[in-house]
Amino acid sequence: MRRHRCHRAIRSESDTGSETDAETMKCISCKEEYGSRDAGTCKECYEEASETEQELKREIEHLKAKVAFLRFWSPLDHAQRGPSMAGPFFPDVVLVPSDDGSPGFPPVPVPANKAVLVNRSPVFKAMLENEMEESRSGTIKVSDVSYDALRAFVNYLYTAEACLDEQMACDLLVLAEKYHVKHLKGYCEKFLVSKLNWDNSIMSYAFAHQYNAKLVLDAALCVIIDNMYRLTKREEYIELLEKDPKLVVEIFEAFLSKQVNTAAPKDCSMKS
Amino acid sequence: MRRHRCHRAIRSESDTGSETDAETMKCISCKEEYGSRDAGTCKECYEEASETEQELKREIEHLKAKVAFLRFWSPLDHAQRGPSMAGPFFPDVVLVPSDDGSPGFPPVPVPANKAVLVNRSPVFKAMLENEMEESRSGTIKVSDVSYDALRAFVNYLYTAEACLDEQMACDLLVLAEKYHVKHLKGYCEKFLVSKLNWDNSIMSYAFAHQYNAKLVLDAALCVIIDNMYRLTKREEYIELLEKDPKLVVEIFEAFLSKQVNTAAPKDCSMKS
Incomplete structure (x- = not known):
C-alpha cells in the first residue's frame, strides 16, 4: 500500500534521517521537480508505460521487416528498358496508356505480372481471370493516363510506395478509384488533405x-x-x-x- | 518554472483555501496516491509519453495496412488443385519435392510465380535469371523436403506467414538457409528459441x-x-x-x- 506523499514530506522537514530524499518529487523522465498539480504518474505506471513503448517499437520493427520482405523490387528499372521486356522481371502482361503518346510515337507500355495485378486489384482480377480480351492478348489498355502516372501506379502495386506531388496524387487517386486499389486511394487522399x-x-x-x-x-x-x-x-x-x-x-x-x-x-x- | 511540491503541500496544511488539492499526489494513470519514492513522471512528460504511444499505435496500423496490401493471397488453395495449375494463379514455374512421393506415386509439384521467387530469394534469382536448367524447364527440384514443408515454404514467400510446430520450423529453417530467405529464417529461429x-x-x-x-x-x-x-x-x-x-x-x-x-x-x- 502506498503512503501519502504529503505526510512523508512533512515528516522529512523535521527529520534529518535517511528519508530526506522524500522531500523532492522528481520526474524520472525530465529530471525536474514537480508539485501535485503537475503530477503525472507513479513509478509503477511509468515503468509499465515504458515497457509498452518498447513493445510497440519492437512491433514496428517487426512490421517494417515484414513490409521489406513482402514488397517487390521496383519494376521501374525494368519498365525503363522499354517494350522489349527482356530481363529478370518475367512479365506476362503490359499496361498501355491509351491516350498518351506524342503524335507519331506509339504509347510506351508498362510491363507487369498478372499475379501481382490480380492480387492488388479486384478489377484486374475480374479482367484477367475471366478470359476477357485483356487476358488473351496480355495487353490492358488504360485510358486518360500519362505514361508517368501509369508507371507510378504499377510501381505502387509492387512496392506500396509512390513519390507524390499534387498532380501525381490526383492521377493516382483516379487510377486507384478505377481499379479499386483502396490502399493507394487512402495514401493519395492523405497526401491531398495535407496539401x-x-x-x-x-x-x-x-x-x-x-x-x-x-x-x-x-x-x-x-x-x-x-x-x-x-x-x-x-x-x-x-x-x-x-x-x-x-x-x-x-x-x-x-x-x-x-x-x-x-x-x-x-x-x-x-x-x- | 515548477514550484517544489513539498512547499506547496506544507502551506496547504494550514490553509483551507483553493489549494487543498495540492495535498494529494495522484497518479493520472492508476488514480492511486503516491509518495516521492514512488514518483514517476510529471504531467507534461506523461502527456508527451501518451502522445508518443498514440503515434506508435498509428504507425503500427499504417504498417499493418501496408503488410495486408503487399501480401499475396495464399497460393495454397491453388496448390491444392494439383498439378493441372489451372485457375487464376498464373504460375510459370513449379517446385518439385524430389525426395518425397510414396513408392509408385510421383511427387506433387507446388506451383509458383518466378517473379515472386526471384524477389524473395537470391538463390532463386540466380537460378531463374541466368537461363539455367530450372529457368528453361520451369521446374525447380528441391531435395530432402516433404510436400507439406515445400508448400509451407512457398506459401511463406507469398504471405510472410507460416503455421509452425517444431518439426515444421526446422524444415522451413533448412529451406530458408538453402535459399537465403533471411526473413523466414529469423521467423523460424525465434519460434525454436521459444520452444x-x-x-x-x-x-x-x-x-x-x-x-x-x-x-x-x-x-x-x-x-x-x-x-x-x-x-x-x-x-x-x-x-x-x-x-x-x-x-x-x-x-x-x-x-x-x-x-x-x-x-x-x-x-x-x-x-x-
Whole structure:
C-alpha cells in the first residue's frame, strides 16, 4: 500500500534521517521537480508505460521487416528498358496508356505480372481471370493516363510506395478509384488533405466529389466553410456553380448545418 | 518554472483555501496516491509519453495496412488443385519435392510465380535469371523436403506467414538457409528459441550449428551450460561426442569462458 506523499514530506522537514530524499518529487523522465498539480504518474505506471513503448517499437520493427520482405523490387528499372521486356522481371502482361503518346510515337507500355495485378486489384482480377480480351492478348489498355502516372501506379502495386506531388496524387487517386486499389486511394487522399488550403479547396472539393474521395471531400468542405464569407467571390465558385450547382448547394447545406450545430459560430459567419 | 511540491503541500496544511488539492499526489494513470519514492513522471512528460504511444499505435496500423496490401493471397488453395495449375494463379514455374512421393506415386509439384521467387530469394534469382536448367524447364527440384514443408515454404514467400510446430520450423529453417530467405529464417529461429528446453537443447544445438542458426545456437548453448553438471549423462551428448566432438569442445569452451567471466557462478558449476 502506498503512503501519502504529503505526510512523508512533512515528516522529512523535521527529520534529518535517511528519508530526506522524500522531500523532492522528481520526474524520472525530465529530471525536474514537480508539485501535485503537475503530477503525472507513479513509478509503477511509468515503468509499465515504458515497457509498452518498447513493445510497440519492437512491433514496428517487426512490421517494417515484414513490409521489406513482402514488397517487390521496383519494376521501374525494368519498365525503363522499354517494350522489349527482356530481363529478370518475367512479365506476362503490359499496361498501355491509351491516350498518351506524342503524335507519331506509339504509347510506351508498362510491363507487369498478372499475379501481382490480380492480387492488388479486384478489377484486374475480374479482367484477367475471366478470359476477357485483356487476358488473351496480355495487353490492358488504360485510358486518360500519362505514361508517368501509369508507371507510378504499377510501381505502387509492387512496392506500396509512390513519390507524390499534387498532380501525381490526383492521377493516382483516379487510377486507384478505377481499379479499386483502396490502399493507394487512402495514401493519395492523405497526401491531398495535407496539401489543402483555401486556394485549392474548391477544386479539391469538386475533384473529391467526382472520384468519391470522402477524406478529401470532408476536409475541403471544412476549409470552404471556414472561409464562407469570401467563397462567392472566387472564380472557381462561379465555375462550379455553372458546372454542378448541386455541389454548391451541398456546400451551403453543410454551412447551414454547422451554424445550427454551433451555438456561437466563430469565423464561419457569412457577410450579410 | 515548477514550484517544489513539498512547499506547496506544507502551506496547504494550514490553509483551507483553493489549494487543498495540492495535498494529494495522484497518479493520472492508476488514480492511486503516491509518495516521492514512488514518483514517476510529471504531467507534461506523461502527456508527451501518451502522445508518443498514440503515434506508435498509428504507425503500427499504417504498417499493418501496408503488410495486408503487399501480401499475396495464399497460393495454397491453388496448390491444392494439383498439378493441372489451372485457375487464376498464373504460375510459370513449379517446385518439385524430389525426395518425397510414396513408392509408385510421383511427387506433387507446388506451383509458383518466378517473379515472386526471384524477389524473395537470391538463390532463386540466380537460378531463374541466368537461363539455367530450372529457368528453361520451369521446374525447380528441391531435395530432402516433404510436400507439406515445400508448400509451407512457398506459401511463406507469398504471405510472410507460416503455421509452425517444431518439426515444421526446422524444415522451413533448412529451406530458408538453402535459399537465403533471411526473413523466414529469423521467423523460424525465434519460434525454436521459444520452444527451447533442457530436453531438446543438445539436438537444437547440433541442428543450429549445422544450419548456421546463430540465435538458436546461442540460446541452446545457454540452456546447456546452465545444466552442465548433468550434460554428460545425456544420450544425445554421447551421440554428439561420437558424431562431432568439435561441437562438444565448443560447449566446454563456452562453459569455461562463462566461469572465467562470472565471479561467482550460480547453478552452472559442474559436479566434480
